Amino acid sequence: MIDKLEMFIALANERHFGRAAEVCRVTQPSLSSAIRQLEDQLGVQLVFRGSRFQGLTPEGQRVLDWARRIVGDMRALKDEMRTVHSGLSGNLRIGVIPTALPMVADLTAPFTARHPNMRVTLLSRTSAEILAGIESLELDAGLTYLDNEPLGRVTQTPLYTEFYRYLCAPNSPLADRAQVTWSELIHEPLCLLTSDMQNRRIVNQHLAEVGVRISPTVESNSSIALVAHVKSGLWASVVPMKLAEMFTGQGLKAIPIVEPEAEHLVGLITAKRDPQTPVLQALMDEAAKLAARLRQ
Template identity: 30%
Template sequence: MDIKQLKFLIALDQTRHFGRAAALCHITQPTLSMRLRNLEDELNLVLVKRGQRFEGFTEAGERILAWARTLLAAHDGLQAEAASCRGQLVGCLRLGMVPLASFNPTHLIKPLTQRYPELRFQLSSLSSEQIIDGLSRNQLDLGLCYLDQVNTSYFEVIELASTRMGLLHDTRFFTFQERELNWETLGRLPLGLLTTGMHFRQSIDLCFRSRGLDPHPLLESESTFQLVQAVSAGICCAIMPLANGLEDLSEHLRVLPIAEAAVHAPLGLVLRRTEPRSALAEQCFAEARSIFGGSVKNTDA
Protein backbone atom coordinates (compact mmCIF):
# COMPACT_ATOMS: atom_id res chain seq x y z
CA MET A 1 0.00 0.00 0.00
CA ASP A 2 1.24 3.50 -0.77
CA ILE A 3 -0.10 7.01 -0.35
CA LYS A 4 -0.99 7.31 -4.04
CA GLN A 5 -3.50 4.47 -3.80
CA LEU A 6 -5.27 6.35 -1.02
CA LYS A 7 -5.26 9.52 -3.12
CA PHE A 8 -6.82 7.58 -6.02
CA LEU A 9 -9.53 6.25 -3.70
CA ILE A 10 -10.33 9.73 -2.40
CA ALA A 11 -10.35 11.15 -5.95
CA LEU A 12 -12.92 8.54 -6.93
CA ASP A 13 -15.08 9.59 -3.99
CA GLN A 14 -14.76 13.26 -4.99
CA THR A 15 -15.65 12.74 -8.66
CA ARG A 16 -17.86 9.60 -8.49
CA HIS A 17 -16.48 8.71 -11.93
CA PHE A 18 -13.48 6.57 -12.93
CA GLY A 19 -12.45 8.73 -15.88
CA ARG A 20 -12.70 12.04 -14.02
CA ALA A 21 -10.86 10.58 -11.02
CA ALA A 22 -8.04 9.44 -13.30
CA ALA A 23 -7.86 12.90 -14.92
CA LEU A 24 -7.78 14.53 -11.49
CA CYS A 25 -4.81 12.32 -10.56
CA HIS A 26 -3.09 12.85 -13.94
CA ILE A 27 -3.07 9.14 -14.80
CA THR A 28 -4.96 6.93 -17.26
CA GLN A 29 -8.21 5.26 -16.30
CA PRO A 30 -6.75 1.71 -16.67
CA THR A 31 -3.92 2.68 -14.30
CA LEU A 32 -6.39 4.03 -11.75
CA SER A 33 -8.51 0.88 -11.93
CA MET A 34 -5.45 -1.37 -11.63
CA ARG A 35 -4.09 0.48 -8.59
CA LEU A 36 -7.47 0.37 -6.83
CA ARG A 37 -7.76 -3.37 -7.52
CA ASN A 38 -4.27 -3.82 -6.10
CA LEU A 39 -5.43 -2.02 -2.95
CA GLU A 40 -8.47 -4.30 -2.73
CA ASP A 41 -6.27 -7.38 -3.15
CA GLU A 42 -3.89 -6.20 -0.44
CA LEU A 43 -6.74 -5.56 1.98
CA ASN A 44 -8.67 -8.65 0.83
CA LEU A 45 -11.80 -6.50 0.54
CA VAL A 46 -14.07 -5.25 -2.23
CA LEU A 47 -14.13 -1.47 -1.86
CA VAL A 48 -15.81 -0.28 -5.06
CA LYS A 49 -19.12 -1.32 -6.63
CA ARG A 50 -18.45 -1.77 -10.32
CA GLY A 51 -20.83 -2.13 -13.24
CA GLN A 52 -20.86 -0.34 -16.56
CA ARG A 53 -19.77 2.67 -14.53
CA PHE A 54 -18.95 3.64 -10.94
CA GLU A 55 -21.85 2.59 -8.69
CA GLY A 56 -20.55 3.68 -5.30
CA PHE A 57 -18.55 2.17 -2.47
CA THR A 58 -19.29 -0.98 -0.52
CA GLU A 59 -19.85 -0.74 3.23
CA ALA A 60 -16.24 -1.81 3.72
CA GLY A 61 -15.18 0.75 1.13
CA GLU A 62 -16.86 3.57 3.04
CA ARG A 63 -15.03 2.55 6.22
CA ILE A 64 -11.67 2.29 4.46
CA LEU A 65 -12.33 5.64 2.77
CA ALA A 66 -12.68 7.32 6.19
CA TRP A 67 -9.29 5.91 7.22
CA ALA A 68 -7.79 6.97 3.88
CA ARG A 69 -8.82 10.58 4.53
CA THR A 70 -7.27 10.45 8.00
CA LEU A 71 -4.02 8.94 6.73
CA LEU A 72 -3.78 11.41 3.87
CA ALA A 73 -4.37 14.30 6.27
CA ALA A 74 -1.59 12.94 8.50
CA HIS A 75 0.70 12.63 5.46
CA ASP A 76 0.00 16.23 4.46
CA GLY A 77 0.56 17.31 8.06
CA LEU A 78 3.91 15.55 8.11
CA GLN A 79 4.97 17.35 4.92
CA ALA A 80 3.83 20.69 6.35
CA GLU A 81 5.70 19.98 9.60
CA ALA A 82 8.90 19.21 7.68
CA ALA A 83 8.50 22.44 5.68
CA SER A 84 7.97 24.37 8.92
CA CYS A 85 11.23 22.93 10.29
CA ARG A 86 12.90 24.35 7.17
CA GLY A 87 11.33 27.76 7.83
CA GLN A 88 8.70 27.40 5.09
CA LEU A 89 4.89 27.30 5.06
CA VAL A 90 3.58 25.07 2.28
CA GLY A 91 0.64 22.74 1.76
CA CYS A 92 -3.13 23.07 1.74
CA LEU A 93 -5.06 24.79 4.53
CA ARG A 94 -8.43 23.07 4.97
CA LEU A 95 -10.87 25.72 6.16
CA GLY A 96 -14.49 24.96 7.05
CA MET A 97 -16.89 27.93 7.01
CA VAL A 98 -20.52 28.54 7.85
CA PRO A 99 -22.23 29.67 4.63
CA LEU A 100 -23.40 33.08 5.86
CA ALA A 101 -21.62 35.33 8.34
CA SER A 102 -20.46 38.94 8.66
CA PHE A 103 -16.97 38.03 7.60
CA ASN A 104 -15.36 38.02 4.18
CA PRO A 105 -12.88 35.09 4.07
CA THR A 106 -10.70 36.90 1.53
CA HIS A 107 -9.62 39.17 4.40
CA LEU A 108 -7.79 36.16 5.79
CA ILE A 109 -6.79 34.38 2.60
CA LYS A 110 -5.32 37.39 0.77
CA PRO A 111 -2.67 38.33 3.38
CA LEU A 112 -1.76 34.65 3.80
CA THR A 113 -1.21 34.21 0.05
CA GLN A 114 0.88 37.38 -0.06
CA ARG A 115 3.12 36.21 2.76
CA TYR A 116 3.19 32.50 1.83
CA PRO A 117 2.88 32.15 -1.98
CA GLU A 118 3.22 28.35 -1.85
CA LEU A 119 0.19 27.99 0.40
CA ARG A 120 -3.04 26.56 -1.07
CA PHE A 121 -6.57 26.60 0.33
CA GLN A 122 -9.51 24.20 0.44
CA LEU A 123 -12.75 25.92 1.51
CA SER A 124 -15.79 23.90 2.61
CA SER A 125 -19.24 25.33 3.32
CA LEU A 126 -20.52 23.52 6.43
CA SER A 127 -22.72 23.97 9.47
CA SER A 128 -21.10 24.84 12.81
CA GLU A 129 -21.74 21.28 14.00
CA GLN A 130 -20.05 19.81 10.92
CA ILE A 131 -17.07 22.14 11.36
CA ILE A 132 -16.55 21.09 14.99
CA ASP A 133 -16.81 17.44 13.95
CA GLY A 134 -14.35 17.97 11.07
CA LEU A 135 -11.84 19.64 13.39
CA SER A 136 -12.21 16.84 15.93
CA ARG A 137 -11.57 14.21 13.25
CA ASN A 138 -8.60 16.12 11.80
CA GLN A 139 -10.46 16.53 8.50
CA LEU A 140 -10.22 20.34 8.82
CA ASP A 141 -7.36 22.55 9.97
CA LEU A 142 -9.35 25.65 10.94
CA GLY A 143 -13.03 26.44 11.28
CA LEU A 144 -14.98 29.67 10.92
CA CYS A 145 -18.20 29.06 12.82
CA TYR A 146 -20.64 30.28 15.46
CA LEU A 147 -19.16 29.89 18.91
CA ASP A 148 -22.24 28.70 20.81
CA GLN A 149 -21.29 25.17 19.70
CA VAL A 150 -17.64 25.43 20.76
CA ASN A 151 -16.18 24.03 24.00
CA THR A 152 -13.09 26.14 24.62
CA SER A 153 -11.58 23.33 26.71
CA TYR A 154 -10.93 21.53 23.43
CA PHE A 155 -10.58 24.43 20.97
CA GLU A 156 -8.66 27.67 20.75
CA VAL A 157 -10.80 30.56 19.54
CA ILE A 158 -10.28 33.97 17.95
CA GLU A 159 -13.60 35.77 18.41
CA LEU A 160 -14.29 37.90 15.35
CA ALA A 161 -17.70 39.55 15.46
CA SER A 162 -21.41 39.15 15.89
CA THR A 163 -23.25 38.76 12.61
CA ARG A 164 -25.72 41.54 11.80
CA MET A 165 -28.34 41.07 9.10
CA GLY A 166 -29.30 43.16 6.10
CA LEU A 167 -31.55 42.91 3.07
CA LEU A 168 -29.72 42.10 -0.16
CA HIS A 169 -31.55 43.51 -3.17
CA ASP A 170 -30.92 44.51 -6.76
CA THR A 171 -31.51 48.24 -7.30
CA ARG A 172 -32.88 47.57 -10.79
CA PHE A 173 -35.90 45.83 -9.28
CA PHE A 174 -36.32 47.10 -5.70
CA THR A 175 -35.79 50.54 -4.18
CA PHE A 176 -36.12 51.62 -0.54
CA GLN A 177 -36.23 55.09 0.96
CA GLU A 178 -35.29 53.96 4.47
CA ARG A 179 -31.72 53.70 5.67
CA GLU A 180 -32.70 50.83 7.96
CA LEU A 181 -35.54 48.38 7.38
CA ASN A 182 -37.89 46.86 9.95
CA TRP A 183 -39.17 43.29 10.10
CA GLU A 184 -42.73 44.29 9.24
CA THR A 185 -41.52 45.68 5.90
CA LEU A 186 -39.56 42.50 5.21
CA GLY A 187 -42.64 40.38 5.86
CA ARG A 188 -44.36 42.00 2.87
CA LEU A 189 -41.51 41.33 0.43
CA PRO A 190 -40.78 38.31 -1.77
CA LEU A 191 -37.95 36.73 0.18
CA GLY A 192 -35.23 34.20 -0.59
CA LEU A 193 -33.91 32.46 2.52
CA LEU A 194 -31.57 29.66 3.49
CA THR A 195 -33.38 26.41 4.20
CA THR A 196 -34.95 25.75 7.60
CA GLY A 197 -32.57 24.34 10.19
CA MET A 198 -29.47 26.26 9.17
CA HIS A 199 -28.05 28.47 11.94
CA PHE A 200 -28.52 31.78 10.11
CA ARG A 201 -32.10 30.84 9.11
CA GLN A 202 -32.95 29.94 12.71
CA SER A 203 -31.98 33.46 13.78
CA ILE A 204 -34.13 34.95 11.01
CA ASP A 205 -37.16 32.86 12.03
CA LEU A 206 -36.69 33.87 15.67
CA CYS A 207 -36.66 37.56 14.74
CA PHE A 208 -39.91 37.17 12.79
CA ARG A 209 -41.67 35.06 15.43
CA SER A 210 -40.73 37.42 18.28
CA ARG A 211 -42.73 40.10 16.45
CA GLY A 212 -45.73 37.87 15.72
CA LEU A 213 -44.84 37.61 12.01
CA ASP A 214 -45.01 34.45 9.91
CA PRO A 215 -43.58 35.16 6.45
CA HIS A 216 -43.65 32.60 3.65
CA PRO A 217 -40.45 32.85 1.61
CA LEU A 218 -40.77 32.73 -2.15
CA LEU A 219 -37.53 30.75 -2.48
CA GLU A 220 -35.48 28.59 -0.13
CA SER A 221 -32.04 27.14 -0.87
CA GLU A 222 -28.99 25.70 0.86
CA SER A 223 -26.84 27.62 -1.64
CA THR A 224 -25.90 31.25 -1.09
CA PHE A 225 -24.96 31.42 -4.78
CA GLN A 226 -28.47 30.43 -5.86
CA LEU A 227 -30.00 33.06 -3.58
CA VAL A 228 -27.73 35.74 -5.07
CA GLN A 229 -28.70 34.56 -8.57
CA ALA A 230 -32.39 34.94 -7.68
CA VAL A 231 -31.81 38.42 -6.27
CA SER A 232 -29.89 39.48 -9.40
CA ALA A 233 -32.76 38.21 -11.56
CA GLY A 234 -35.27 40.33 -9.62
CA ILE A 235 -37.14 37.29 -8.30
CA CYS A 236 -36.75 38.19 -4.65
CA CYS A 237 -34.70 39.92 -1.97
CA ALA A 238 -32.61 37.94 0.49
CA ILE A 239 -31.73 38.37 4.15
CA MET A 240 -27.95 38.21 4.30
CA PRO A 241 -25.16 39.20 6.67
CA LEU A 242 -23.73 42.70 6.55
CA ALA A 243 -20.07 43.14 5.61
CA ASN A 244 -19.56 39.79 3.89
CA GLY A 245 -18.61 41.13 0.45
CA LEU A 246 -21.80 40.37 -1.50
CA GLU A 247 -22.24 43.97 -2.64
CA ASP A 248 -18.90 43.74 -4.44
CA LEU A 249 -20.27 41.08 -6.81
CA SER A 250 -22.32 43.57 -8.85
CA GLU A 251 -22.79 47.33 -9.15
CA HIS A 252 -26.53 46.75 -8.74
CA LEU A 253 -26.43 44.82 -5.45
CA ARG A 254 -26.99 46.63 -2.15
CA VAL A 255 -27.43 45.47 1.45
CA LEU A 256 -29.62 47.62 3.72
CA PRO A 257 -29.29 47.08 7.50
CA ILE A 258 -32.26 45.58 9.32
CA ALA A 259 -33.21 47.05 12.70
CA GLU A 260 -32.58 44.83 15.73
CA ALA A 261 -31.27 42.00 13.56
CA ALA A 262 -28.28 39.97 14.68
CA VAL A 263 -27.24 36.36 15.16
CA HIS A 264 -26.79 36.17 18.91
CA ALA A 265 -23.85 33.75 18.81
CA PRO A 266 -20.55 35.46 17.92
CA LEU A 267 -18.49 34.24 15.00
CA GLY A 268 -14.98 32.95 15.54
CA LEU A 269 -11.98 31.20 14.03
CA VAL A 270 -11.39 27.87 15.74
CA LEU A 271 -8.35 25.57 16.09
CA ARG A 272 -8.30 22.19 17.82
CA ARG A 273 -6.17 22.17 20.99
CA THR A 274 -5.22 18.49 20.98
CA GLU A 275 -2.60 16.74 18.88
CA PRO A 276 -2.10 15.91 16.14
CA ARG A 277 -2.50 19.32 14.63
CA SER A 278 -0.30 20.50 11.82
CA ALA A 279 2.30 23.25 11.91
CA LEU A 280 0.39 24.70 8.96
CA ALA A 281 -2.78 25.08 11.03
CA GLU A 282 -0.91 26.54 14.00
CA GLN A 283 0.98 29.08 11.90
CA CYS A 284 -2.12 30.21 9.97
CA PHE A 285 -4.04 30.55 13.25
CA ALA A 286 -1.21 32.68 14.67
CA GLU A 287 -1.22 34.80 11.51
CA ALA A 288 -4.99 35.25 11.84
CA ARG A 289 -4.57 36.41 15.43
CA SER A 290 -2.02 38.97 14.22
CA ILE A 291 -4.30 40.12 11.38
CA PHE A 292 -7.54 40.40 13.35
CA GLY A 293 -6.48 40.69 16.98
CA GLY A 294 -6.69 44.47 17.21
CA SER A 295 -8.85 45.30 14.22
CA VAL A 296 -12.04 43.29 14.31
CA LYS A 297 -14.85 44.99 16.20
CA ASN A 298 -18.22 43.69 17.32
CA THR A 299 -20.71 44.66 14.63
CA ASP A 300 -23.42 45.25 17.27
CA ALA A 301 -21.38 48.07 18.80
Protein backbone atom coordinates in the same frame (compact mmCIF):
# COMPACT_ATOMS: atom_id res chain seq x y z
CA MET B 1 0.36 2.04 0.06
CA ILE B 2 -0.17 5.81 0.57
CA ASP B 3 -0.70 6.33 -3.18
CA LYS B 4 -3.29 3.57 -3.23
CA LEU B 5 -5.08 5.04 -0.21
CA GLU B 6 -5.17 8.45 -1.90
CA MET B 7 -6.72 6.86 -5.00
CA PHE B 8 -9.26 5.08 -2.82
CA ILE B 9 -10.19 8.36 -1.10
CA ALA B 10 -10.57 10.03 -4.50
CA LEU B 11 -12.87 7.23 -5.66
CA ALA B 12 -14.98 7.54 -2.51
CA ASN B 13 -15.22 11.33 -3.02
CA GLU B 14 -15.99 11.26 -6.73
CA ARG B 15 -18.06 8.05 -6.78
CA HIS B 16 -16.90 7.49 -10.35
CA PHE B 17 -13.78 5.67 -11.59
CA GLY B 18 -13.14 8.04 -14.50
CA ARG B 19 -13.45 11.24 -12.45
CA ALA B 20 -11.35 9.77 -9.64
CA ALA B 21 -8.63 8.88 -12.15
CA GLU B 22 -8.65 12.47 -13.43
CA VAL B 23 -8.30 13.81 -9.89
CA CYS B 24 -5.33 11.50 -9.27
CA ARG B 25 -3.88 12.24 -12.72
CA VAL B 26 -3.66 8.58 -13.68
CA THR B 27 -5.45 6.45 -16.23
CA GLN B 28 -8.68 4.71 -15.26
CA PRO B 29 -7.10 1.23 -15.64
CA SER B 30 -4.25 2.32 -13.34
CA LEU B 31 -6.69 3.49 -10.68
CA SER B 32 -8.78 0.31 -10.95
CA SER B 33 -5.63 -1.79 -10.63
CA ALA B 34 -4.50 0.18 -7.56
CA ILE B 35 -7.88 -0.37 -5.85
CA ARG B 36 -7.71 -4.12 -6.55
CA GLN B 37 -4.15 -4.27 -5.21
CA LEU B 38 -5.31 -2.46 -2.06
CA GLU B 39 -8.12 -4.99 -1.66
CA ASP B 40 -5.62 -7.84 -2.04
CA GLN B 41 -3.29 -6.28 0.54
CA LEU B 42 -6.09 -5.78 3.07
CA GLY B 43 -7.88 -9.03 2.27
CA VAL B 44 -11.34 -7.46 1.89
CA GLN B 45 -13.54 -6.17 -0.92
CA LEU B 46 -13.74 -2.37 -0.74
CA VAL B 47 -15.97 -1.47 -3.68
CA PHE B 48 -19.20 -2.84 -5.10
CA ARG B 49 -18.58 -3.17 -8.83
CA GLY B 50 -20.90 -3.41 -11.80
CA SER B 51 -20.94 -1.55 -15.08
CA ARG B 52 -20.12 1.50 -12.96
CA PHE B 53 -19.19 2.45 -9.38
CA GLN B 54 -21.93 1.19 -7.03
CA GLY B 55 -20.63 2.34 -3.66
CA LEU B 56 -18.35 1.13 -0.89
CA THR B 57 -18.80 -2.12 0.96
CA PRO B 58 -19.14 -1.92 4.76
CA GLU B 59 -15.47 -2.89 4.97
CA GLY B 60 -14.67 -0.20 2.40
CA GLN B 61 -16.37 2.43 4.55
CA ARG B 62 -14.26 1.44 7.55
CA VAL B 63 -11.11 1.49 5.44
CA LEU B 64 -12.09 4.96 4.17
CA ASP B 65 -12.10 6.31 7.73
CA TRP B 66 -8.63 4.89 8.32
CA ALA B 67 -7.40 6.05 4.90
CA ARG B 68 -8.38 9.64 5.60
CA ARG B 69 -6.54 9.57 8.93
CA ILE B 70 -3.42 7.98 7.45
CA VAL B 71 -3.29 10.24 4.39
CA GLY B 72 -4.05 13.29 6.55
CA ASP B 73 -1.19 12.38 8.88
CA MET B 74 1.18 11.81 5.96
CA ARG B 75 0.28 15.20 4.47
CA ALA B 76 0.84 16.79 7.87
CA LEU B 77 4.24 15.11 8.13
CA LYS B 78 5.26 16.34 4.66
CA ASP B 79 4.00 19.81 5.56
CA GLU B 80 6.10 19.87 8.72
CA MET B 81 9.25 18.61 6.99
CA ARG B 82 8.82 21.17 4.21
CA THR B 83 8.45 23.90 6.83
CA VAL B 84 11.69 22.85 8.53
CA HIS B 85 13.63 23.39 5.30
CA SER B 86 11.92 26.35 3.63
CA GLY B 87 9.27 27.85 5.90
CA LEU B 88 5.56 27.70 5.17
CA SER B 89 4.75 27.02 1.53
CA GLY B 90 2.08 25.31 -0.56
CA ASN B 91 -1.58 25.85 -1.36
CA LEU B 92 -4.22 26.33 1.34
CA ARG B 93 -7.82 25.48 0.36
CA ILE B 94 -10.43 27.34 2.40
CA GLY B 95 -14.18 26.88 2.04
CA VAL B 96 -16.15 30.03 2.89
CA ILE B 97 -19.87 30.48 3.45
CA PRO B 98 -21.14 33.19 1.06
CA THR B 99 -22.01 35.60 3.87
CA ALA B 100 -18.41 35.54 5.15
CA LEU B 101 -16.83 36.35 1.78
CA PRO B 102 -16.85 40.13 2.41
CA MET B 103 -14.44 39.76 5.34
CA VAL B 104 -12.22 36.85 4.25
CA ALA B 105 -9.49 39.19 2.94
CA ASP B 106 -9.09 40.45 6.53
CA LEU B 107 -7.73 36.97 7.26
CA THR B 108 -5.93 36.02 4.06
CA ALA B 109 -4.16 39.37 3.47
CA PRO B 110 -2.08 39.35 6.69
CA PHE B 111 -1.59 35.57 6.44
CA THR B 112 -0.06 35.71 2.93
CA ALA B 113 1.94 38.83 3.85
CA ARG B 114 3.47 36.95 6.78
CA HIS B 115 4.01 33.79 4.70
CA PRO B 116 4.80 34.91 1.12
CA ASN B 117 5.39 31.37 -0.17
CA MET B 118 1.80 30.37 0.65
CA ARG B 119 -0.99 30.42 -1.93
CA VAL B 120 -4.65 30.48 -0.92
CA THR B 121 -7.62 29.11 -2.85
CA LEU B 122 -11.00 30.39 -1.63
CA LEU B 123 -14.09 28.39 -2.50
CA SER B 124 -17.67 29.55 -1.83
CA ARG B 125 -19.42 26.64 -0.11
CA THR B 126 -22.40 25.93 2.11
CA SER B 127 -21.70 25.11 5.75
CA ALA B 128 -22.50 21.44 5.09
CA GLU B 129 -20.15 21.35 2.09
CA ILE B 130 -17.37 22.85 4.20
CA LEU B 131 -17.69 20.14 6.85
CA ALA B 132 -17.81 17.43 4.19
CA GLY B 133 -14.82 18.95 2.38
CA ILE B 134 -12.68 18.99 5.52
CA GLU B 135 -13.65 15.41 6.34
CA SER B 136 -12.84 14.21 2.80
CA LEU B 137 -9.51 16.14 2.74
CA GLU B 138 -10.72 18.27 -0.19
CA LEU B 139 -10.57 21.39 2.02
CA ASP B 140 -7.97 22.38 4.58
CA ALA B 141 -10.11 24.83 6.54
CA GLY B 142 -13.41 26.68 6.47
CA LEU B 143 -15.09 29.91 7.52
CA THR B 144 -18.55 29.06 8.76
CA TYR B 145 -21.10 29.45 11.55
CA LEU B 146 -19.99 28.04 14.90
CA ASP B 147 -23.13 28.22 17.00
CA ASN B 148 -26.20 27.33 14.96
CA GLU B 149 -25.80 23.73 13.83
CA PRO B 150 -23.58 20.82 15.00
CA LEU B 151 -20.01 20.93 13.67
CA GLY B 152 -18.66 17.58 14.79
CA ARG B 153 -14.99 16.92 15.46
CA VAL B 154 -13.23 20.12 14.35
CA THR B 155 -11.04 22.78 15.92
CA GLN B 156 -12.80 26.16 16.16
CA THR B 157 -11.38 29.68 16.23
CA PRO B 158 -14.15 32.30 16.73
CA LEU B 159 -13.78 35.39 14.52
CA TYR B 160 -16.75 37.74 14.70
CA THR B 161 -20.44 38.04 15.51
CA GLU B 162 -22.80 38.31 12.55
CA PHE B 163 -25.72 40.76 12.82
CA TYR B 164 -28.50 41.22 10.27
CA ARG B 165 -29.71 44.11 8.15
CA TYR B 166 -32.73 44.78 6.00
CA LEU B 167 -31.15 45.80 2.68
CA CYS B 168 -33.37 47.87 0.42
CA ALA B 169 -33.40 50.55 -2.27
CA PRO B 170 -34.16 54.19 -1.34
CA ASN B 171 -37.71 53.87 -2.72
CA SER B 172 -38.62 51.08 -0.28
CA PRO B 173 -41.48 51.94 2.13
CA LEU B 174 -39.14 51.10 5.03
CA ALA B 175 -36.09 52.92 3.69
CA ASP B 176 -36.33 55.86 6.11
CA ARG B 177 -36.74 53.72 9.24
CA ALA B 178 -34.02 53.58 11.90
CA GLN B 179 -35.00 49.97 12.68
CA VAL B 180 -37.38 47.32 11.41
CA THR B 181 -38.69 44.24 13.22
CA TRP B 182 -38.63 40.69 11.93
CA SER B 183 -42.42 40.60 11.98
CA GLU B 184 -42.64 43.64 9.65
CA LEU B 185 -40.88 41.72 6.87
CA ILE B 186 -44.00 39.66 6.15
CA HIS B 187 -45.30 42.26 3.68
CA GLU B 188 -41.97 42.98 1.93
CA PRO B 189 -40.94 41.53 -1.46
CA LEU B 190 -37.86 39.60 -0.38
CA CYS B 191 -35.09 37.84 -2.25
CA LEU B 192 -33.12 35.44 -0.05
CA LEU B 193 -30.41 32.81 -0.17
CA THR B 194 -31.51 29.28 -1.04
CA SER B 195 -32.61 26.90 1.71
CA ASP B 196 -29.41 24.82 1.54
CA MET B 197 -27.56 27.84 2.95
CA GLN B 198 -27.32 28.05 6.74
CA ASN B 199 -27.88 31.82 6.58
CA ARG B 200 -31.31 31.15 5.05
CA ARG B 201 -32.10 28.65 7.78
CA ILE B 202 -31.10 31.27 10.35
CA VAL B 203 -33.37 33.87 8.70
CA ASN B 204 -36.25 31.37 8.57
CA GLN B 205 -35.66 30.53 12.24
CA HIS B 206 -35.93 34.14 13.40
CA LEU B 207 -38.98 34.77 11.23
CA ALA B 208 -40.65 31.65 12.63
CA GLU B 209 -39.95 32.86 16.18
CA VAL B 210 -42.26 35.84 15.53
CA GLY B 211 -44.83 33.76 13.65
CA VAL B 212 -43.83 34.83 10.14
CA ARG B 213 -43.37 32.51 7.18
CA ILE B 214 -42.11 33.94 3.90
CA SER B 215 -41.99 32.51 0.37
CA PRO B 216 -39.53 34.75 -1.49
CA THR B 217 -40.10 35.27 -5.20
CA VAL B 218 -36.35 35.15 -5.86
CA GLU B 219 -33.79 32.81 -4.30
CA SER B 220 -30.09 32.42 -5.08
CA ASN B 221 -26.97 30.81 -3.64
CA SER B 222 -25.09 34.01 -4.50
CA SER B 223 -25.08 37.08 -2.26
CA ILE B 224 -24.13 39.22 -5.26
CA ALA B 225 -27.28 38.08 -7.08
CA LEU B 226 -29.38 39.15 -4.09
CA VAL B 227 -27.77 42.60 -4.03
CA ALA B 228 -28.33 42.99 -7.79
CA HIS B 229 -32.05 42.35 -7.29
CA VAL B 230 -32.20 44.81 -4.40
CA LYS B 231 -30.55 47.47 -6.58
CA SER B 232 -33.34 47.04 -9.12
CA GLY B 233 -35.72 48.58 -6.55
CA LEU B 234 -38.20 45.70 -6.86
CA TRP B 235 -36.90 43.57 -3.99
CA ALA B 236 -35.34 43.83 -0.55
CA SER B 237 -33.27 41.26 1.33
CA VAL B 238 -32.02 40.20 4.74
CA VAL B 239 -28.21 40.08 4.74
CA PRO B 240 -25.37 40.10 7.28
CA MET B 241 -24.17 43.52 8.42
CA LYS B 242 -20.69 43.11 6.85
CA LEU B 243 -22.20 42.36 3.44
CA ALA B 244 -24.64 45.26 3.74
CA GLU B 245 -21.82 47.67 4.59
CA MET B 246 -20.18 46.95 1.22
CA PHE B 247 -23.16 48.40 -0.65
CA THR B 248 -24.54 51.19 1.53
CA GLY B 249 -22.27 53.66 -0.26
CA GLN B 250 -23.98 52.73 -3.55
CA GLY B 251 -27.38 54.15 -2.68
CA LEU B 252 -28.80 51.17 -0.80
CA LYS B 253 -30.16 51.35 2.74
CA ALA B 254 -29.07 48.90 5.46
CA ILE B 255 -31.47 48.97 8.41
CA PRO B 256 -30.93 47.02 11.65
CA ILE B 257 -33.47 44.25 12.28
CA VAL B 258 -34.63 44.04 15.89
CA GLU B 259 -37.06 42.22 18.16
CA PRO B 260 -34.81 40.36 18.47
CA GLU B 261 -31.48 41.78 17.32
CA ALA B 262 -30.20 38.35 16.30
CA GLU B 263 -26.53 37.46 16.35
CA HIS B 264 -24.55 34.38 15.35
CA LEU B 265 -20.89 33.49 15.69
CA VAL B 266 -18.70 32.96 12.61
CA GLY B 267 -15.23 31.47 12.78
CA LEU B 268 -12.48 29.33 11.32
CA ILE B 269 -12.68 25.54 11.51
CA THR B 270 -10.01 22.96 10.75
CA ALA B 271 -9.75 19.21 11.19
CA LYS B 272 -9.03 18.31 14.82
CA ARG B 273 -5.41 17.18 14.94
CA ASP B 274 -2.72 17.09 17.64
CA PRO B 275 -0.26 18.38 16.76
CA GLN B 276 -1.81 20.66 14.16
CA THR B 277 0.02 21.09 10.85
CA PRO B 278 2.33 24.15 10.76
CA VAL B 279 0.30 25.76 7.96
CA LEU B 280 -3.03 25.37 9.72
CA GLN B 281 -1.55 26.41 13.06
CA ALA B 282 -0.28 29.60 11.39
CA LEU B 283 -3.73 30.21 9.91
CA MET B 284 -5.39 29.66 13.30
CA ASP B 285 -2.92 32.06 14.92
CA GLU B 286 -3.75 34.68 12.29
CA ALA B 287 -7.46 34.12 12.90
CA ALA B 288 -6.97 34.65 16.64
CA LYS B 289 -5.15 37.94 15.94
CA LEU B 290 -7.96 39.05 13.63
CA ALA B 291 -10.57 38.22 16.27
CA ALA B 292 -8.66 40.32 18.80
CA ARG B 293 -8.54 43.27 16.37
CA LEU B 294 -12.26 43.01 15.67
CA ARG B 295 -13.04 43.09 19.40
CA GLN B 296 -11.17 46.34 19.91
